Amino acid sequence: LFIAGVIIGVILGTKSKTTKYVCEKPFQLSDPFNTGKYPSSSVLGYFDNDTYLDIAISNSLENSVTLLLGDKEQIFRTTRPATGDAPSSMVVVDLNNDTKIDLVVTNTVGK
Template identity: 30%
Template sequence: ASQIELSTGPSRPIAIIAVDFNNDSLLDIATANHGTESISIFYGYGHGNFSHPMTYSTGYDSLPSSLAAGDFNNDNYVDLAIANYGTNNVGVLFGNSSRTFEKQIIFSTGLGSHPYSIAVGHFNDDGFVDIAIANSGTDEIGVLLNNGNRTYAYQVAYSSNSASPCAIAVVDLNQDNRLEIVITNNGIENIGVLVEYENSHFENRIMYSTGS
């Protein structure tokens, strides 16, 4: 099949996800636009057709590098979390009843952290979605626990020992009903796994070499 192209303009999109943002049972597309410091949403019409993009600013010099979706405030509307590499924070866009997104709220990941990748999941038993971040600038994995009131607690950071974490995922690898955090370590050529040992606390990484 031939490629269908959807223009984001001179935006240099760097990351993409597909989620049903407006609950019409059709997948929509969100892109993180490194060049224009914004997020674009293309709403699906079915049969491979999409709307023109709706664009939301992530702030001057933010350089968004990754994004993830989830219902962060349990209102049955999909929200977006963005890793803002340039401004050292996570931005959250809350979805609303008009099927659009509110202005970005930011949560710091620390000076010079340069968050590069982001993932979401339930790390404790409070029923709210939490956020994990690969902070490439400080060689740390950050965890933001959801307070349940549209805010997040201060970041808890786990060192990756100069590993330059690049990509991050959240999954229950050992089927113990607790989520692990998996990272790719660009600086030392391996994969790291942080195992949750109790409610929202993680053990030191287990390393698996990817070769040299």
């Protein structure tokens, strides 16, 4: 019984201690992006066919879609492609099998 107690004591004594990580440099605020009025949907994708993630945001009250194109500096360039009235939802898919993603936007108002 004494040997079992020594073995358990040795095993428990060699157990690694829990490491406590302290964030010394918390996230800093970045410059805000103007995404338009009443953003209603967003999707992620590689819209400019590079290796940096981009963000598409539909703006219902502004009748626009904002594309935030990422780069290696993690800075986003803003562009606004043409869209219909009151874009509400989006999906990213390769519609024509050209290995490039396509952005499909649905509108709640049509002409």
